[in-house]
Amino acid sequence: MNEKEIEKILNFLEDVWEYENSPLKVYGNLEKSNPFQILISTILSSRTKDKITYTAADRLFKIFKTPQELANANVNDIEKIIYPVGFYKTKAKIIKKVSEIIIQKYNGKLPQDLNSLLSLPGVGRKTANLVLSIAFNKDTICVDTHVHRISNRIGIVSSKTPQETEIKLKETVPKKYWKKINKLMVSFGQTICKPIKPECERCKISDICVYYKTKKC
Numbered sequence: 001m002n003e004k005e006i007e008k009i010l011n012f013l014e015d016v017w018e019y020e021n022s023p024l025k026v027y028g029n030l031e032k033s034n035p036f037q038i039l040i041s042t043i044l045s046s047r048t049k050d051k052i053t054y055t056a057a058d059r060l061f062k063i064f065k066t067p068q069e070l071a072n073a074n075v076n077d078i079e080k081i082i083y084p085v086g087f088y089k090t091k092a093k094i095i096k097k098v099s100e101i102i103i104q105k106y107n108g109k110l111p112q113d114l115n116s117l118l119s120l121p122g123v124g125r126k127t128a129n130l131v132l133s134i135a136f137n138k139d140t141i142c143v144d145t146h147v148h149r150i151s152n153r154i155g156i157v158s159s160k161t162p163q164e165t166e167i168k169l170k171e172t173v174p175k176k177y178w179k180k181i182n183k184l185m186v187s188f189g190q191t192i193c194k195p196i197k198p199e200c201e202r203c204k205i206s207d208i209c210v211y212y213k214t215k216k217c
Contacts, residue, residue: 001156003174005208009154010177012204013184022187023050029183035110035135036067036102039117040095042127047086050190056082060095067108070099094122112136125163133179141169142182146189153193155210 017025028050030038041057060081064070070078078092085091098120102108110131111117117128129142141147143162147169151157157168169181192199198211206212 001172001208006156006173006177008208009156009205010173010180010184013188014180015204016192017184017187020187020191022190024183024186024190027051027054030134033135035131037061038135039098039110039120039123039127039131040070042130043094043098043122044082044085044091046091052085056085067099067102070095071103073099091122097121098123110135112138114140125166129166130182133182137179139175139178141166141173141178143169144182144186146186147182149195150185150189150193153198153209153211154205155208 016022028041028045030041033041037057040060041054044057044060045053060078063081064073064078073096075092075096078095079089082088082092082095101120102110106116112132114125114128114132117123117131118125126142126144129140132138132140133142143166145162148159148162148165151165151169152159156172157165159165159168170178173181189195192202200206200209200212203209203212
């Protein structure tokens with residue numbers, strides 16, 4: 001896929017973000033949150049719908065506003081606040097432990113490099129890259145299930161794993177788009193390019209989409 005086609009795709013995805021009320025846009029726009037809140041919200045988001053994730057995060061941050069407060073919190077209290085996010089008991093323990101490490105090892109400030117973030121409990125590449133991108137404005141690509149699925153479905157990349165997708169997207173997509181890719185593809189995946197029964201009739205990039213050309217719609 002050439003650069004002109006990629007530009008067309010990303011311009012259309014920006015229109016989707018602007019005009020479609022995806023769950024991510026309505027409930028989970030993290031751009032005004034602080035780095036610690038972005039990290040905790042992303043930990044909460046695993047296997048949980050956006051509405052549940054970010055309303056739980058709002059409840060949590062109204063009571064515990066800093067890493068120090070969460071480090072001192074009772075795990076049972078955290079569980080009750082974040083319920084019904086998926087795996088809430090495990091996530092409550094992770095949130096408390098992450099907060100303790102940030103206080104003890106990083107003087108209460110979130111680290112700004114990939115390896116340090118990956119060393120935190122419950123933090124994988126998706127979470128670390130999202131934090132680096134949104135919280136610290138670093139040029140990187142956060143690949144979650146939506147980004148992996150859609151970039152392969154359209155044909156921007158051909159890859160088997162999210163990490164391979166990240167590498168290939170960085171080789172293919174101009175750097176100026178890297179920080180946008182996650183929110184744009186997630187919104188697109190929630191509203192038009194759904195995992196099951198994508199709404200190809202509403203899509204303006206079907207002429208260059210590998211999935212559409214193979215007549216799977």
